[in-house]
Amino acid sequence: MSWEHELFALLDDLEGQAAAAWEADREAELADRARTEYGAVTLASRLMASRGHDVALVLPHLGRLEGRLSRVAEDWCLLGAAGQDWIVPLRAVTAVQGASGRSVPEVAWSPVDRLGLRAALRRVADAGERCVVHLVDGTRHEAHVERVGADFVECRDPAGRAVLVPYAGLVAVQSRED
Incomplete structure (x- = not known):
């Protein structure tokens, strides 16, 4: 495998890790927002x-x-x-x-x-x-x-x-x- 393919594989891996971290943060934020909004339900x-x-x-x-x-x-x-x-x-x-x-x-x-x-x-x-x-x-x-x-x-x-x-x-x- 050439260095170009290794570099793109590394970048793809980093991009996947960043997307997973963003998704985890987003899910936590949505869960927190849902809990906060439910606090207004009578x-x-x-x-x-x-x-x-x-x-x-x-x-x-x-x-x-x-x-x-x-x-x-x-x-x-x-x-x-x-x-x-x-x-x-x-x-x-x-x-x-x-x-x-x-x-x-x-x-x-x-x-x-x-x-x-x-x-x-x-x-x-x-x-x-x-x-x-x-x-x-x-x-x-x-x-x-x-x-x-x-x-x-x-x-x-x-x-x-x-x-x-x-x-x-x-x-x-x-x-x-x-």
């Missing part, structure tokens, strides 16, 4: 991709609640389970099983999907239906949601007494048939 965006599917939510004092995820917003979701509707603030959820591996970024959400917990509770109040309000301490109140404040909901129990429930104390609102 629970709501994962649940949004799961809308219309069966999931299980684990809630304090209620345990595992299985049903069809019918609506998701930034801070709450609506789960249809055992013939009842459950409004669940996302901050009360301790675990989710069966969620999609995808997410839907907030920029792709409709304006209706951006409505907060207050809007959902106002809808319950407007309907005037009886419900069960589940609290973080494990207590529950059979009540009618009457009014919705900035950081609390006002319910009326069967005896006619007003019960004020701060959003921070709310685990779920469960529909009840009258």
Whole structure:
């Protein structure tokens, strides 16, 4: 083999090593970028991709609640389970099983999907239906949601007494048939 062929073989080998090193750096950079971008994914965006599917939510004092995820917003979701509707603030959820591996970024959400917990509770109040309000301490109140404040909901129990429930104390609102 001539010195020219040896030189080209050496240059080809060096070029291959450089390409492999560049590819390894690129893969590491892409993996790091993917980890960083995933840090911006919210629970709501994962649940949004799961809308219309069966999931299980684990809630304090209620345990595992299985049903069809019918609506998701930034801070709450609506789960249809055992013939009842459950409004669940996302901050009360301790675990989710069966969620999609995808997410839907907030920029792709409709304006209706951006409505907060207050809007959902106002809808319950407007309907005037009886419900069960589940609290973080494990207590529950059979009540009618009457009014919705900035950081609390006002319910009326069967005896006619007003019960004020701060959003921070709310685990779920469960529909009840009258």
